[in-house]
Amino acid sequence: MATNGVTPVLEARGLVKRYGQVTALDGADFELLPGEVLAVIGDNGAGKSTLIKALSGAIQPDAGELLMEGQPVRFANPLDARRHGIETVYQDLAVAPALDIAENLYLGREILRPGILGSVFRMLDRKRMVAEAADHMQNLKIGIQSMRQPVETLSGGQRQGVAVARSAAFATRVIIMDEPTAALGVKESHMVLDLIREVRDRGLPVILISHNMPQVFEVADRVHIQRLGRRVAVVNPREFSASDAVAIMTGAMAGEKVSDAA
Amino acid sequence: MSSVVTTEQPGGRPKTAGRSFVASSGMLSTLGPLAALILACVFFSLKSDRFFTGSNFSLIFQQTMVVGVEAIGQTLIILTAGIDLSNGAIMALSGILMSRLAVNNGVNPFLAILLGFLLAAAFGLLNGVLVTSIRLPPFIVTLGTLNIAFALTHIYSQEQTVTNVPGALTWLGNTFDVGQTAITYGTVLMLVLYAFTWYMLSQTKTGRHIYAIGNNPEAVRLAGIKTDRLLLIVYTAAGLFYGIAALLLVARTSVGDPNAGQTDNLDSITAVVLGGTSLFGGRGLIIGTLIGALIVGVFRNGLQLIGVSSIYQVLITGILVILAVAVDQVVRRRSR
Numbered sequence: 127m128a129t130n131g132v133t134p135v136l137e138a139r140g141l142v143k144r145y146g147q148v149t150a151l152d153g154a155d156f157e158l159l160p161g162e163v164l165a166v167i168g169d170n171g172a173g174k175s176t177l178i179k180a181l182s183g184a185i186q187p188d189a190g191e192l193l194m195e196g197q198p199v200r201f202a203n204p205l206d207a208r209r210h211g212i213e214t215v216y217q218d219l220a221v222a223p224a225l226d227i228a229e230n231l232y233l234g235r236e237i238l239r240p241g242i243l244g245s246v247f248r249m250l251d252r253k254r255m256v257a258e259a260a261d262h263m264q265n266l267k268i269g270i271q272s273m274r275q276p277v278e279t280l281s282g283g284q285r286q287g288v289a290v291a292r293s294a295a296f297a298t299r300v301i302i303m304d305e306p307t308a309a310l311g312v313k314e315s316h317m318v319l320d321l322i323r324e325v326r327d328r329g330l331p332v333i334l335i336s337h338n339m340p341q342v343f344e345v346a347d348r349v350h351i352q353r354l355g356r357r358v359a360v361v362n363p364r365e366f367s368a369s370d371a372v373a374i375m376t377g378a379m380a381g382e383k384v385s386d387a388a
Numbered sequence: 389m390s391s392v393v394t395t396e397q398p399g400g401r402p403k404t405a406g407r408s409f410v411a412s413s414g415m416l417s418t419l420g421p422l423a424a425l426i427l428a429c430v431f432f433s434l435k436s437d438r439f440f441t442g443s444n445f446s447l448i449f450q451q452t453m454v455v456g457v458e459a460i461g462q463t464l465i466i467l468t469a470g471i472d473l474s475n476g477a478i479m480a481l482s483g484i485l486m487s488r489l490a491v492n493n494g495v496n497p498f499l500a501i502l503l504g505f506l507l508a509a510a511f512g513l514l515n516g517v518l519v520t521s522i523r524l525p526p527f528i529v530t531l532g533t534l535n536i537a538f539a540l541t542h543i544y545s546q547e548q549t550v551t552n553v554p555g556a557l558t559w560l561g562n563t564f565d566v567g568q569t570a571i572t573y574g575t576v577l578m579l580v581l582y583a584f585t586w587y588m589l590s591q592t593k594t595g596r597h598i599y600a601i602g603n604n605p606e607a608v609r610l611a612g613i614k615t616d617r618l619l620l621i622v623y624t625a626a627g628l629f630y631g632i633a634a635l636l637l638v639a640r641t642s643v644g645d646p647n648a649g650q651t652d653n654l655d656s657i658t659a660v661v662l663g664g665t666s667l668f669g670g671r672g673l674i675i676g677t678l679i680g681a682l683i684v685g686v687f688r689n690g691l692q693l694i695g696v697s698s699i700y701q702v703l704i705t706g707i708l709v710i711l712a713v714a715v716d717q718v719v720r721r722r723s724r
Binding site (some may be wrong): 183205224225229233234295 | 599600604612639
């Protein structure tokens with residue numbers, strides 16, 4: 127694999143996951159390099175989502191190992207992965223629509239008021255959360271006036287923007303985006319793709335899972351192709367076309383022959 | 389009643405609204421009910437000179453406080469997108485337990501009250517456990533516990549009303565004077581409980597998580613919040629509120645009544661819905677529930693004062709409930 131001696135931020139070796147008779151992951155490898163957008167594509171049943179779940183701590187593989195910056199790690203649950211700086215953005219817009227933007231950004235990580243108001247009366251520091259939420263949104267160039275606006279007043283793209291901003295605000299190592307544009311229209315999808323570039327340019331590597339080939343080839347630096355529970359190839363989207371990738375994905379073209387070229 | 393509808397209309401959350409307007413959108417759902425309450429008060433004040441007096445308002449609060457406190461628990465559960473049919477039955481059981489223990493068994497009245505609270509909280513916890521662990525719909529779970537608590541009340545009480553309850557159990561029915569008006573301690577307790585719940589829901593993490601879980605439980609789980617634990621807290625706290633309501637009822641009536649609270653489940657749901665809280669969860673303000681309970685109380689009281697059969701209060705309540713739910717539906721659809 128063309129990693130050029132760089133230590134991957136996140137790496138998986140020989141992951142195996144079985145569900146009864148079904149082998150979802152059959153010795154899958156994975157590497158995410160610093161500062162890149164890595165797209166993960168694969169047909170249904172290729173083990174794409176199982177791989178991502180293993181990387182985000184949602185499932186535990188039966189065999190194989192995970193490494194972060196070369197060090198072996200184990201994620202017992204998603205919180206564990208989060209503690210290691212891995213944040214996940216889910217396709218189904220995991221926001222609470224009636225809560226405002228600031229509350230959604232800090233859902234589960236609320237900031238309490240300093241002093242006795244926070245320690246005894248458990249009072250939320252709304253001002254600080256609103257101010258910091260505004261900073262996070264600004265960092266990603268998401269133009270929304272008020273952080274006190276309920277998320278349901280936003281468009282689908284803006285809602286996904288909130289979800290991305292939340293992950294970007296707390297991720298220190300990796301952001302995983304699981305079909306972030308699946309629920310969005312064309313224009314809104316472009317907004318999210320811009321966000322993905324913005325996040326990468328700010329130094330955070332992004333794992334993008336997507337079915338949308340044009341989007342994958344527009345935004346990804348490398349493309350990981352998953353087939354029958356394994357990685358069959360990693361291709362450079364500037365050297366391979368989307369139809370080549372689909373051919374590898376479906377087995378029409380042998381992945382092993384091309385992967386060295388990436 | 390058409391004037392009530394029109395005042396409710398701006399409650400929709402327009403996508404294009406400016407920031408200050410949108411920021412207070414939670415308040416909007418409460419403006420309609422508040423307008424209805426004020427209109428009803430104005431109407432009855434014009435029709436009867438006995439309505440707008442301190443002592444009459446004190447009476448309305450006394451008549452409202454039992455359902456009012458049950459409705460706090462109901463609000464918490466409805467905010468999580470649940471529903472509780474068992475609250476009146478739990479309250480009756482708790483009231484019978486505390487009064488019988490104190491009167492028939494000679495248990496220290498304060499210990500009897502405490503045991504009554506604990507029983508009510510335990511029933512709430514049971515509801516929560518069944519909802520979270522077996523994943524049964526709250527409607528079915530609380531329909532079951534409604535019948536269980538109802539039957540236990542009648543078995544344990546042997547259909548006997550408990551009289552001569554000691555002073556500790558009736559203390560909340562005592563009054564103090566503010567000017568010319570005698571106010572019961574129970575009324576004050578109800579208002580304190582509402583203030584406490586307002587603080588908890590609007591200013592603390594737990595409160596915001598309760599809204600979030602009613603909005604999108606999956607998002608809350610993905611945010612690393614222990615949703616089952618949160619639901620257990622909500623159901624148990626609701627049970628505790630029903631226990632407090634039981635004490636208020638014993639204090640108000642001076643008896644332990646096995647037949648108490650049989651329509652309180654629907655009455656408390658009515659108060660919650662009239663107050664602008666969404667039956668679908670995640671939206672609404674606790675102050676709305678107090679307003680909703682007072683709307684019912686004001687109609688009941690006012691119609692009585694002007695000599696109209698109280699059945700009209702039931703009729704008007706029915707119309708208002710449908711209006712409130714209809715408005716909620718419109719608001720929800722617009723926010724899609």
